[in-house]
Amino acid sequence: MTAHGPAQRIPVRQRHFIASKLLRDPSHATLAEPRRTAQAPVRFCGLVTSTCSYELHVGLEELLVRAVHDPGDLAEIRATVTAAAEDDRLGIPVRRDGDRIDIAYRATILLAERSAR
Numbered sequence: 001m002t003a004h005g006p007a008q009r010i011p012v013r014q015r016h017f018i019a020s021k022l023l024r025d026p027s028h029a030t031l032a033e034p035r036r037t038a039q040a041p042v043r044f045c046g047l048v049t050s051t052c053s054y055e056l057h058v059g060l061e062e063l064l065v066r067a068v069h070d071p072g073d074l075a076e077i078r079a080t081v082t083a084a085a086e087d088d089r090l091g092i093p094v095r096r097d098g099d100r101i102d103i104a105y106r107a108t109i110l111l112a113e114r115s116a117r
Contacts, residue, residue: 013091020080020090023073053108055093060101 060081064074081103083089085096093104 013089016080016084016089017091020077023068023070023077050111051108052111053106055104056107057102057104060103063103 060078064077068074068077081090081094081101082096084092084094085101088094092106095102095104
């Protein structure tokens with residue numbers, strides 16, 4: 001399950017972000033309220049939850065080499081992410097350093113454990 005944070009709640013950013021994610025990996029699902037929605041089924045099962053958040057930094061080309069479903073989508077993904085370095089269309093940190101594009105994905109890990117009975 002992939003959950004996207006508050007920056008993607010702005011409709012234009014959300015549309016661009018989800019479109020680029022689906023091009024890269026069509027198996028991704030999107031949650032409108034990531035933390036609350038992801039925790040609900042776990043809590044229903046009686047598990048105790050907590051979260052741990054971090055930023056995952058990756059270069060665009062490294063990401064494309066290992067995580068693109070259809071190579072025919074590479075040009076569109078590159079164009080969208082490159083434009084995001086200038087106009088913030090994806091709502092995630094994208095930085096250009098010469099020819100290199102760096103992306104920072106905000107990630108939250110949902111931790112669940114059984115409560116003591």
